[in-house]
Amino acid sequence: MNFWNKIDTLDRRWVYLLVAISVILPFILPVKLPVYITPETQQLYDAVESLPDSSIVMLTFDYYPSTIAETEPMSRVALHHLFRKNIRIVTVTTVPLGGPSMAEQVTREMAEQYGKVYGVDFVNLGYKANYVAVLKGMGSSIEAIYPTDNLSTPLSELPLMNEVKNYDDIDFIYVVADNGIVDYWISIVNALYGTPVGCGVTAVMAPKFYAFVSAGQMTGLLGGMKGAAEYELLLGQPARATTGMDAQSLMHLLIIGLVLMGNIGYFAGRRQKGKKA
Amino acid sequence: MRTTVPVVIAFLSGLVLAVSIFFRPDKTIIGQLEPELLVWVTIIGGFTLFLGAVSITRVNFNAVQRRKKGWGYSLLTLISVFVMALPSLLPSTWSPLFGDAEGSIYDWLFQYLDKPMMATMFGMLAFYIASAAYRAFRARSAEATILLLTATLVMLWRVPMGEAFLRSIHTALPEWINTYVMNGVNMAVQRGIIIGAALGAASMSLRIILGIERTYMGKG
Amino acid sequence: MSGMEIFVLWLEAFITLAIFSFLYKDNPVYHMVESVFAGLSAGYYIGLYWKSIILQQLWEPMTRADNPKWWLFIPGIFGLMMFTRLWPKYSWISRIALAFVMGSTAGVFLITQLHGLVLPQMQKTMLPLVNSKGLEASFLAVIVVIGVISTLIYFYFSKEHKGFLGVTAKVGIWFIMISFGAHFGYTVMGRVSLLIGRVQFLIEDWIGSF
Numbered sequence: 244m245n246f247w248n249k250i251d252t253l254d255r256r257w258v259y260l261l262v263a264i265s266v267i268l269p270f271i272l273p274v275k276l277p278v279y280i281t282p283e284t285q286q287l288y289d290a291v292e293s294l295p296d297s298s299i300v301m302l303t304f305d306y307y308p309s310t311i312a313e314t315e316p317m318s319r320v321a322l323h324h325l326f327r328k329n330i331r332i333v334t335v336t337t338v339p340l341g342g343p344s345m346a347e348q349v350t351r352e353m354a355e356q357y358g359k360v361y362g363v364d365f366v367n368l369g370y371k372a373n374y375v376a377v378l379k380g381m382g383s384s385i386e387a388i389y390p391t392d393n394l395s396t397p398l399s400e401l402p403l404m405n406e407v408k409n410y411d412d413i414d415f416i417y418v419v420a421d422n423g424i425v426d427y428w429i430s431i432v433n434a435l436y437g438t439p440v441g442c443g444v445t446a447v448m449a450p451k452f453y454a455f456v457s458a459g460q461m462t463g464l465l466g467g468m469k470g471a472a473e474y475e476l477l478l479g480q481p482a483r484a485t486t487g488m489d490a491q492s493l494m495h496l497l498i499i500g501l502v503l504m505g506n507i508g509y510f511a512g513r514r515q516k517g518k519k520a
Numbered sequence: 521m522r523t524t525v526p527v528v529i530a531f532l533s534g535l536v537l538a539v540s541i542f543f544r545p546d547k548t549i550i551g552q553l554e555p556e557l558l559v560w561v562t563i564i565g566g567f568t569l570f571l572g573a574v575s576i577t578r579v580n581f582n583a584v585q586r587r588k589k590g591w592g593y594s595l596l597t598l599i600s601v602f603v604m605a606l607p608s609l610l611p612s613t614w615s616p617l618f619g620d621a622e623g624s625i626y627d628w629l630f631q632y633l634d635k636p637m638m639a640t641m642f643g644m645l646a647f648y649i650a651s652a653a654y655r656a657f658r659a660r661s662a663e664a665t666i667l668l669l670t671a672t673l674v675m676l677w678r679v680p681m682g683e684a685f686l687r688s689i690h691t692a693l694p695e696w697i698n699t700y701v702m703n704g705v706n707m708a709v710q711r712g713i714i715i716g717a718a719l720g721a722a723s724m725s726l727r728i729i730l731g732i733e734r735t736y737m738g739k740g
Numbered sequence: 741m742s743g744m745e746i747f748v749l750w751l752e753a754f755i756t757l758a759i760f761s762f763l764y765k766d767n768p769v770y771h772m773v774e775s776v777f778a779g780l781s782a783g784y785y786i787g788l789y790w791k792s793i794i795l796q797q798l799w800e801p802m803t804r805a806d807n808p809k810w811w812l813f814i815p816g817i818f819g820l821m822m823f824t825r826l827w828p829k830y831s832w833i834s835r836i837a838l839a840f841v842m843g844s845t846a847g848v849f850l851i852t853q854l855h856g857l858v859l860p861q862m863q864k865t866m867l868p869l870v871n872s873k874g875l876e877a878s879f880l881a882v883i884v885v886i887g888v889i890s891t892l893i894y895f896y897f898s899k900e901h902k903g904f905l906g907v908t909a910k911v912g913i914w915f916i917m918i919s920f921g922a923h924f925g926y927t928v929m930g931r932v933s934l935l936i937g938r939v940q941f942l943i944e945d946w947i948g949s950f
């Protein structure tokens with residue numbers, strides 16, 4: 244068996260080992276290269292920054308626990324930015340598995356840091372089924388869709404919700420999502436009610452939404468962990484997304500290297516076969 | 521009866537919600553009917569998903585009852601369903617361990633077991649994509665070569681180390697990738713796909729409302 | 741750090757490593773964790789729907805003293821109809837509820853897909869190719885028009901891709917490959933990030949607590 248055959252039949256576990264080394268090594272020996280800000284992230288940051296004090300923002304937790312490495316840093320930077328500017332927050336989720344629990348945990352933890360009061364500065368509405376109906380229904384009446392908040396307190400008992408009846412009372416919608424719900428925040432909420440929508444989405448979804456940003460239907464876009472890292476930098480609060488960038492860099496170089504090696508092996512093998520024939 | 525009634529219901533509900541956009545919400549019957557119907561949809565939608573969770577439980581119960589291969593794992597699944605669900609169904613006024621608030625059994629099991637389990641399962645995909653990159657992504661044709669070259673450029677552009685490398689070639693290279701690849705060619709293609717898919721979804725909606733499309737009803 | 745916090749950290753670390761053990765070899769510990777995961781998720785759904793639908797959306801509005809919405813028993817019955825799916829003989833009854841959900845969703849979709857996606861996206865494509873923003877903007881506008889049209893034609897299968905249609909579809913596939921390449925790059929990024937999240941937990945939280 245020659246070298247190229249060996250490369251072609253390499254046990255996948257050697258590749259796994261290389262992945263493990265590449266992702267662990269940067270945490271032991273960090274490089275901390277600068278993170279550059281993309282225009283889409285800057286646009287979202289500027290949109291939030293331009294909101295006046297005491298505005299009301301709807302923040303969504305439209306993601307499953309599977310993608311928290313990408314999405315939770317986005318929720319945290321959003322909450323940092325909004326609480327720091329004394330903006331009031333209404334959270335919702337259209338994700339049944341974990342959405343309400345993650346929204347409760349993250350918002351309450353961040354609110355404690357900023358001394359915010361539940362019901363006055365922020366409210367967690369929780370989950371309701373069939374997101375098309377939820378998104379459309381909140382255009383007429385949020386209370387009709389959500390008679391209570393996530394922990395079953397009637398909305399009439401929450402001072403903040405006395406000011407929020409439907410999208411007319413929301414100044415900005417900050418969507419953090421890992422699934423197709425983003426399309427409906429744009430096609431139903433932004434298009435019908437005119438409320439500006441900015442998004443933080445997983446990297447897998449991000450390329451699609453350049454079409455919405457470009458058409459002015461979406462106000463800014465965070466794409467994956469890198470997007471969250473850029474926002475952390477803009478806020479001056481580097482956290483998990485920023486510390487993950489070294490590992491992200493090395494892993495990308497590894498994958499590019501693996502594609503190259505695989506192709507060299509493939510073409511060398513083909514040439515040898517051609518010579519034998 | 522078994523087909524006609526559902527078709528009529530789909531037609532009426534679809535028609536009301538489609539035309540409601542043209543009626544004032546507070547002054548007309550259709551405008552007032554729309555939010556009420558949407559609330560109904562969320563309630564029925566909830567029952568539908570509830571049914572899904574009950575079905576999973578039933579499948580595992582049958583596997584245990586009939587001692588099917590791997591029934592031990594099904595038993596573990598069943599126990600987990602009840603340990604998670606039962607305390608959440610009891611009112612939190614009885615004990616802080618019940619209900620779903622912070623500190624309840626339900627919340628604890630989600631935060632410290634379910635969430636890390638799901639996050640780790642998906643974390644494994646990085647290993648698989650690396651293996652696939654090595655074994656499957658071959659520049660076999662001109663189209664495949666373009667795909668791989670663009671992927672490489674974007675992978676470099678999206679990370680600090682790669683971006684520093686691109687800037688060492690030309691300081692404006694990362695901005696060009698953002699402008700011409702992401703906001704140029706990629707955006708145009710995605711726009712084409714969005715327009716095509718939305719036209720498809722709208723025509724499918726019309727077929728459902730008119731009763732031409734009935735496959736969602738299943739057989740029988 | 742309290743005893744409970746240490747216990748939770750070790751439990752999460754065990755789960756993480758147990759799942760990663762599958763990468764080396766299929767094993768019973770992995771399957772046990774997988775079964776628990778499936779059960780906990782189904783249990784989570786049951787708890788969530790009980791609270792958010794039955795209690796919050798049905799029971800509370802129907803039974804409150806002020807302005808009770810008694811008529812919500814109708815969607816409640818429709819919802820219960822869905823459970824007839826568990827008995828094949830009566831499963832046709834569930835069609836009534838399903839038809840209501842499908843019809844309503846289709847009603848919303850019919851308008852919003854056209855009004856919210858097709859029209860604004862087309863509007864932003866039909867821009868002056870020569871404009872006051874300079875040569876770069878004009879060049880981009882041309883790329884966008886060619887890209888949108890050729891992509892739509894590539895996915896148009898009602899006519900054979902021959903002649904002008906064939907050439908345009910060919911241009912379309914080149915555009916699509918560039919976009920899919922970008923998608924692939926982003927997908928790699930996303931998958932890698934998910935792994936980084938778990939490694940951050942293992943190194944910074946778990947090992948960091950030693």
